[in-house]
Amino acid sequence: MSRLPLYSRVLLEMADQSIGTVSSEQLAELAGVNAAKVRKDLSHLGSYGTRGVGYDVAELVAEIARELGLTHDWPVAIVGLGNLGRALANYRGFGARGFRVVALVDADPAKVGETVGDLAIEPIAALDEIVASRNVAIGVIATPAAAAQEVSDRLVAAGVGSILNFAPTVVSVPPEVSLRKVDLATELQILSFYQQHRAEAPA
């Protein structure tokens, strides 16, 4: 389920505060979801709770990390070093747990060679070689919309298994490749939608 990362984060905070045990009720409260949902989600991982007591925080953190595949590093490549790409490259939380940015790629020859964070920007022609030699598993697309599909195709052809798309356009990938998208414009428009409807029909 897609709520596991959320639980993971909450549980890590609890572990920092040396909290040893947590009930589904507390976890639900902190994660902003229903308690039954928490229990159902966690029961899919197997049975890690103790009736009458709750869940062991450390054990649950470990179990979720294992389920999410966070026990080993995933090499990440960022394609497109415009505003957003640079911000992502410098973003610390990125590498925080399990994700290591191992390559920055851009199509603009003027940018190639430039250093962002502690990596040099490489040309897109080298993409195949980079993905293969550094075992890149996840490709991040931060290019303009027009380039997104082609970059995606090249990443997939090079053997990337997952793509995170920030470009404001629909990209298609073969079914065996995972795709997630993050779209600022869409998010804003959804907020605008609610705002608009509140204005039209005030409570």
Place this chain on the structure above:
Amino acid sequence: MSRLPLYSRVLLEMADQSIGTVSSEQLAELAGVNAAKVRKDLSHLGSYGTRGVGYDVAELVAEIARELGLTHDWPVAIVGLGNLGRALANYRGFGARGFRVVALVDADPAKVGETVGDLAIEPIAALDEIVASRNVAIGVIATPAAAAQEVSDRLVAAGVGSILNFAPTVVSVPPEVSLRKVDLATELQILSFYQQHRAEAPA
């Protein structure tokens, strides 16, 4: 529905190409969804299609824009001018359609006064006054996780109607305020999840 922004984008591209009319089938293809879903979504806006022909692109664009509240500008304030906040402030697609960044706010006195894009960073103490005088409708939180809830509370207290949260933490808002979140870490972890499970159980 949350698919309207997607349709809107596809339709705008079509309008650029001087395409006058579109069937639900075509639109579905380009948006990567089911044709029946497109029709059902659009039927919620009222009846704007012509049987046997399809939908008029220009008319549909206008109708969706109206529904989404994109016919007038929404003033946006960005709080937190770290890596991500700066990228957002410089992001052009932001202001592209209906969203105008009217204020940049940061808690760090060292940053106040600095110019990003064409706006000066203002102190967080001025938040109330800024929101009120500039009619800020949407607040964007790009602060560290620890500050997110407090910033959110202040934005809400100041009268903001919608919040877009980029900080990797759960923030709660009163029910009359809309909240969306964008969380890079979560997206990566979801990709990691699929990657992990593909590795465990290869097709």
Place this chain on the structure above:
DNA sequence: GATCCCTTGTGAACAAATGCACGAGCGGCG
């Protein structure tokens, strides 16, 4: 103006996700 083709709009089947409610089982207390 009648016929035919095409696409919409929608009712109904289907599927997925959510939430409730309660039985099962563990720990603590007397």
Place this chain on the structure above:
DNA sequence: CGCCGCTCGTGCATTTGTTCACAAGGGATC
């Protein structure tokens, strides 16, 4: 050692969202 209170795990009802299938209806052609 038995009872009691607490919390997990889960079957079931309900809601929400998706998909199918088809009748209704517009436009073109003759």
